[in-house]
Amino acid sequence: MNMHSNERDTEFAALLAKVHAMGRDIIAPLAAEVDRDARFPREGMQALRSLKLLGAYVPTELGGLGLTLLQIAKISEVLGHYCGSTAMIFAMHQIQVACLVHHGMSSDYMRAYMRQLVTEQRLVASATTEIGKGGDLRSSICAIEIEGDTFSLTKKAPVISYGVDADDIMVTARRSANAPASDQVHVLVHKSDYTLEPISGWDTLGFRGTCSAGFILMCQGNVNQILPTPFSEILGHSMHPTAHITWASLWLGIASDAMNIARSFVRNEARRNPNTPPISSLRLGEADAVLQTMRNDIHAAAHEYQALLDGDDADAFSNFGFVIRTNNLKLNASRLIVDVVGRAMLIVGISGYRNDSKFSLCRHLRDAYGTGLMVNNDRILNHNSTLLLMQREG
Amino acid sequence: MSVNKVREILAQHGRLSVPVETLQNDSDLYGAGLTSLATVGLMLALEDGFGIEFPDSALSRKTFASINAINDTVSTLAAR
Numbered sequence: 046m047n048m049h050s051n052e053r054d055t056e057f058a059a060l061l062a063k064v065h066a067m068g069r070d071i072i073a074p075l076a077a078e079v080d081r082d083a084r085f086p087r088e089g090m091q092a093l094r095s096l097k098l099l100g101a102y103v104p105t106e107l108g109g110l111g112l113t114l115l116q117i118a119k120i121s122e123v124l125g126h127y128c129g130s131t132a133m134i135f136a137m138h139q140i141q142v143a144c145l146v147h148h149g150m151s152s153d154y155m156r157a158y159m160r161q162l163v164t165e166q167r168l169v170a171s172a173t174t175e176i177g178k179g180g181d182l183r184s185s186i187c188a189i190e191i192e193g194d195t196f197s198l199t200k201k202a203p204v205i206s207y208g209v210d211a212d213d214i215m216v217t218a219r220r221s222a223n224a225p226a227s228d229q230v231h232v233l234v235h236k237s238d239y240t241l242e243p244i245s246g247w248d249t250l251g252f253r254g255t256c257s258a259g260f261i262l263m264c265q266g267n268v269n270q271i272l273p274t275p276f277s278e279i280l281g282h283s284m285h286p287t288a289h290i291t292w293a294s295l296w297l298g299i300a301s302d303a304m305n306i307a308r309s310f311v312r313n314e315a316r317r318n319p320n321t322p323p324i325s326s327l328r329l330g331e332a333d334a335v336l337q338t339m340r341n342d343i344h345a346a347a348h349e350y351q352a353l354l355d356g357d358d359a360d361a362f363s364n365f366g367f368v369i370r371t372n373n374l375k376l377n378a379s380r381l382i383v384d385v386v387g388r389a390m391l392i393v394g395i396s397g398y399r400n401d402s403k404f405s406l407c408r409h410l411r412d413a414y415g416t417g418l419m420v421n422n423d424r425i426l427n428h429n430s431t432l433l434l435m436q437r438e439g
Numbered sequence: 440m441s442v443n444k445v446r447e448i449l450a451q452h453g454r455l456s457v458p459v460e461t462l463q464n465d466s467d468l469y470g471a472g473l474t475s476l477a478t479v480g481l482m483l484a485l486e487d488g489f490g491i492e493f494p495d496s497a498l499s500r501k502t503f504a505s506i507n508a509i510n511d512t513v514s515t516l517a518a519r
Contacts, residue, residue: 225455225470227472227473228469275470277469277500360500361499364498366498432475435493435498
């Protein structure tokens with residue numbers, strides 16, 4: 046048993062080494078260009094495909110790598126070191142895959158699709174938010190219309206990250222034309238069955254390579270492309286925790302990279318003046334303590350979720366305490382990344398502020414400010430403040 | 440019948456998008472529009488109405504998923 050898990054650990058360490066090498070050789074050299082041009086990081090995504098990483102969370106029985114959520118989080122973190130946008134696309138894809146793996150195994154269609162996802166290394170995007178709903182995932186205006194075995198759906202999506210470059214999209218909608226806004230289903234639609242009419246572009250401060258433009262999505266499919274579980278349950282069990290854990294992990298990667306840049310800068314200073322330790326080394330110590338808080342917070346949340354996934358209490362995912370802690374992870378990590386990168390910027394000084402220096406931290410800082418907005422922190426805080434009223438003990 | 444009282448409280452505090460009378464005892468309340476904010480008001484009203492306190496372990500979606508689910512929890516807590 047132990048030997049088996051040791052073997053798995055060694056295998057994963059080898060995979061991580063490959064991800065690092067790919068990050069260094071392929072992803073990082075293009076990160077500035079992807080950011081400048083706000084273009085899809087196709088070379089990096091191709092490299093991820095070559096390592097079969099788009100099927101990383103798909104169980105081995107369906108041909109995937111069968112990695113755990115903890116391992117997916119670790120890969121997200123590693124990618125964050127090299128390019129925030131590439132890491133974000135990887136994470137967002139895995140969130141969709143987690144929804145399929147956790148809620149689609151009982152469906153022949155979904156199992157066959159997951160096999161196909163692995164073989165073709167298909168990239169899955171998400172259309173959850175809707176124009177007119179102001180970022181609220183838990184209600185929809187659009188509804189699927191079923192006729193016989195097929196359905197059709199039109200959704201006005203303010204953002205579909207990498208929508209143009211995806212192979213499939215998972216969409217939320219009301220169950221039927223007369224269902225209440227909160228009675229939602231989660232459907233998988235394929236590129237050959239949808240059209241995307243652009244309604245807004247993606248020229249933003251950070252995460253520019255995610256190409257999260259807005260579209261009117263028009264699609265159709267067979268009714269077996271509707272996940273059997275209601276979306277409200279998919280959200281609590283899978284989408285919400287997986288999103289916050291993988292996002293926070295890649296933010297940790299961005300923050301760690303900023304710290305590495307600051308460290309190498311301070312080291313250069315120390316080399317130049319061997320007799321006086323640079324004053325910025327104190328700041329480095331402070332920043333490192335903040336980074337550790339961030340890392341520990343993610344570690345705790347990721348392990349708690351993995352334990353729930355490994356357990357057999359499906360109700361545990363909806364316990365309000367767990368929901369609050371997952372929300373707190375997002376709130377904390379999105380603040381701490383800004384804190385850490387800001388500190389790194391102070392340490393590095395003007396070289397970090399320059400776009401054209403090898404110590405540049407501009408992209409890190411711009412990406413960092415996006416984290417509080419993607420699912421706005423105020424919305425999350427509002428949700429938590431409500432749930433906290435019900436709790437007796439923290 | 441506590442289930443009638445549950446229905447009454449739900450009608451007052453559930454802020455559902457459909458009338459409670461149209462719901463079966465096993466209908467999915469989240470599908471009927473129960474939000475987390477409304478769940479707070481509902482829980483507090485149930486506590487007052489039945490003279491009970493929900494322990495943290497009962498605070499999950501499942502507890503409020505249907506009229507039957509609420510009634511089961513309320514009955515168990517009231518019997519203590």
